[in-house]
Amino acid sequence: MSTQIIIAKDEEALSAKAAQVFLESHAQAVKERGRFTVALSGGDSPKKFFRRLAEPYYRDRVSWAQVYAFWGDERCVPPDHPESNYKMAHDLLLSKVPIPQKNILRIPAEMEPPHDAAKAYENTLKLFFNLDRPLPVFDFNLLGVGEDGHTASLFPGTTALKEKLHWVSANFVEKLKAHRITLTFPVINNSRRVVFLCTGAAKAPILKEVLKKDGPVSYPAQLVNPVKGELLWLLDGPAASKLPPAVHNEAVHV
Numbered sequence: 001m002s003t004q005i006i007i008a009k010d011e012e013a014l015s016a017k018a019a020q021v022f023l024e025s026h027a028q029a030v031k032e033r034g035r036f037t038v039a040l041s042g043g044d045s046p047k048k049f050f051r052r053l054a055e056p057y058y059r060d061r062v063s064w065a066q067v068y069a070f071w072g073d074e075r076c077v078p079p080d081h082p083e084s085n086y087k088m089a090h091d092l093l094l095s096k097v098p099i100p101q102k103n104i105l106r107i108p109a110e111m112e113p114p115h116d117a118a119k120a121y122e123n124t125l126k127l128f129f130n131l132d133r134p135l136p137v138f139d140f141n142l143l144g145v146g147e148d149g150h151t152a153s154l155f156p157g158t159t160a161l162k163e164k165l166h167w168v169s170a171n172f173v174e175k176l177k178a179h180r181i182t183l184t185f186p187v188i189n190n191s192r193r194v195v196f197l198c199t200g201a202a203k204a205p206i207l208k209e210v211l212k213k214d215g216p217v218s219y220p221a222q223l224v225n226p227v228k229g230e231l232l233w234l235l236d237g238p239a240a241s242k243l244p245p246a247v248h249n250e251a252v253h254v
């Protein structure tokens, strides 16, 4: 696994860098395998990045017919709900680019009970990545980090953190009093490239802890360690503002 930290001066520069990395990953995947499989994250952090990708400069450099959009996690709400990660990506990006509808494979998180939703998505992944493969391989797995150190919907103290067999889990999150549907660490860590996208000063304290060299593993985001793939942290200045000098000096600044 190779890890790189890139620090952009602000959120605008960060979204441009993220879009450039997306283009590079897309070009390599399409050249090598004829398709580009992407697991998208939710929340606020990806919004500028999604809007950027929908701009003509980036949109017209992607062969969207070869892009397959999945999600790393989803809230247990219908796809038209304001909290839906699918809705956010659809509204800001997928509705603005020529990606075929069949290439959009959302998590059916509105299914009840949540375990059925997880099972259904796992079956979708098994069919897409063909059944005999031990684990799916996402070319580009986009993740965020919560202020509590969660990533995807792998929250501290939840059962899905320990899931080693299933690809998708219905994870009950006590503090949310709700289930979330999430990819599990075996799948995330089997990605060719995992990209954490973190913006804003509010993330500075948790990033200081998560990116601490040789520190204790106390947060779910620290358990993202691609087995063979690349791990890329894309941060803006405010989010990186509490990183120690050693980490700042090693980072690439754009």
Ligand code: 6PG
Pocket (backbone or CB within 6 Å): 041, 042, 043, 044, 045, 046, 073, 074, 075, 085, 143, 144, 145, 146, 150, 151, 152, 153
């Ligand atoms: C979600 C996300 C989640 C997110 C973090 C950070 O469903 O909310 O997938 O893991 O990446 O909570 O969220 P913000 O980007 O809103 O800070």
